[in-house]
Amino acid sequence: MHASIIVFGTELLSGRVRDSHVQYLSRELRLLGVEVREALVLPDDPVLGREELSRMIERGGVVVVCGGLGPTSDDHGRELLASCAGVPLVFREDVWQALVERYPHLSEVPSNRRQAYVPEGFEALPNPAGTAPGLWGRVGKTWVAALPGPPVELARVFGDEVAPRIRAISGRGSDNGERMYTTYLIPESALEDALAPWEGRLTWATQAQPGRVFLVLSGGDEETIRACVASLEERFLPVLVFEGEKDLFVLLKEALARRGLTVGFAESCTGGRIASSLTKVPGASEVFWGGVVVYSNEAKERLLGVRPETLRTFGAVSRQTVEEMVRGVFEHMPVDVAAAVSGIAGPSGGSPEKPVGTVCVGVGRRDGRSRTFRALLRGDRERIQHKSALLAGLLTYILVEEEDWLDRRELADYIENKLT
């Protein structure tokens, strides 16, 4: 089955606001096994709107209309739908009563009654997040869903009401045989390379973000997918591949919380990124005690007790320094787990022995020994900082979840020689 999306919003064509509906709906529809054939953004113009909506309805499949359901005179969604379907708009007393019960003040403004009009033969879909109900109905061979424009309302009405209806008409269960994976610190090109031998047995799509790639496998049976993932884990490392759409710092927070552990960070080149990534996760206070951003050498000495000789002999970017930074965390913070990072993010500060991108990471438990790693990351300052923070987060996660991996030769080898 295929779908078309039509988004009404003059503001979206003014350069002021960026549309988010197309991305959200494309993803949700794809997970329902529905392919999006086109997405159109239009101003709140009823003439143009009617013309384009008719054209889309003629194409069949599902048409999702976003916006235009509010109470103002700019909101033409209901009228357009009724006109394209060739049916009258009907005032629905039940819809109006349900609205007024939830929002009594609505009855004070007559124009709010507009929101209780429904094209004849259409269903009104409850909107638990706002006032304008969604709409669902059939025009010829095409199913049409109309959703309120505010993103939170759109997502509620789509998820609660429209998705189940699409599942029912497409005859699919909730499972379309697609499996999603998240990989960290594997370059997209290396992943594509590793997937090439599976051509013909599976189809895949990747989406790369700095340091993270989402991978969707489909078109094969469960066993083929499992075999493919096993081959990726063998070629790279199982600890870099996660099932599902995962955020590393959510995983880290959950792993720490499950074990009742707290963590502290000592950050140099990442400048607070590790702490701020973890504190983006709601409830981070359960596991995050605090951290220090020891950007200068003096800060490393004064806030963590790193010895001046260490800095002098080995340099701020060295395994020795990050090892002392880890120790310093345990001396100054009553945490169970610590991670420390020092590196050269550039653009200046590199040298032949330690070029820009050189990063050292240390992780440890209070009651155990710490391990240190050195990597050479590519990219600009932003990328190097970002990937350094991911590397530290990932190593902390491995320490908490699968500590024995930290001593495996493959991991050190990957970080030191293959990571970029």
Add this chain to the structure above:
Amino acid sequence: MHASIIVFGTELLSGRVRDSHVQYLSRELRLLGVEVREALVLPDDPVLGREELSRMIERGGVVVVCGGLGPTSDDHGRELLASCAGVPLVFREDVWQALVERYPHLSEVPSNRRQAYVPEGFEALPNPAGTAPGLWGRVGKTWVAALPGPPVELARVFGDEVAPRIRAISGRGSDNGERMYTTYLIPESALEDALAPWEGRLTWATQAQPGRVFLVLSGGDEETIRACVASLEERFLPVLVFEGEKDLFVLLKEALARRGLTVGFAESCTGGRIASSLTKVPGASEVFWGGVVVYSNEAKERLLGVRPETLRTFGAVSRQTVEEMVRGVFEHMPVDVAAAVSGIAGPSGGSPEKPVGTVCVGVGRRDGRSRTFRALLRGDRERIQHKSALLAGLLTYILVEEEDWLDRRELADYIENKLT
């Protein structure tokens, strides 16, 4: 004049990537006096592409095609254009030579030659940011521009090559007298409100990001623009409006460096975001000594010396606590300037007296007294953390650049009552 935008990209309809071209081009076209009538996102499908592109070309005005100009077999842009224009594709030796001169390795892969094919009668537009040239030509009464898909390349080719051509055909001068401003912590709607009386004398476009709005004024003479900006500064505060496209933390780094000052941060709810925003700026080590992320109360006591009585009596989110945090920075770090933040980012942790979004910020100099502010910010956890970091950065900037503003009633009033 009006324009239509057509964006090719299967990935944009997969839910993985959000389109940014429609917003960018809508804004740029609007500043050229061109109204965008529709924006269509399509998969890389030549059949559908041809049908839709023909339809748009029939409508007249300007059609901007994004993407599909690369060297791979998925890139149908050139063929579509030639087919809709009814002309052959011609290999342009000059375009190829110019490409190979800049990127000698291109000649190794035959498919790269595709990028030197141009529909007969079209201009090839230089692309200083990448390999695929843009295209410009006329089909019937319609002007068509084709731009490479990567955002940086698209912006360069549009700005350098397409915008002047649109100005020429729309009969507008080349200096459009456009002035750009960056405002911090002014809601876009308040800005629009304040601009409304200037309707008819000036045109404007805004682009909002969380906590920051870019404002472009044009269509008026220098004096009118100055008067308009003065009115904004009067309505809001001059310290919130910057000329040009500015990044707050670049401004802060430069202001500190100019005066040879160093800064340290004590962050609670921002979790390292202030430090990480400043350390994104190359050369931050000139001015940034270090900081602490004192997420737990115990961290506030142990890393900064905040008194347990203060935390007990006034709470972690209080002016008293952030004042002691500022003092703690000076006790533990040899910096000239300090900023401290404590707040409730949510989703939990709010109370009737201190709802989610309550944030206290303190700033001070080692040799001066500190000032504290309290604000109530709206939004989800991410927004509150982000705006808190901006507020702390802005107040630090004001402390360094225009310290007397910190004691003005207007500033405290704005932060406490108008900031959201």
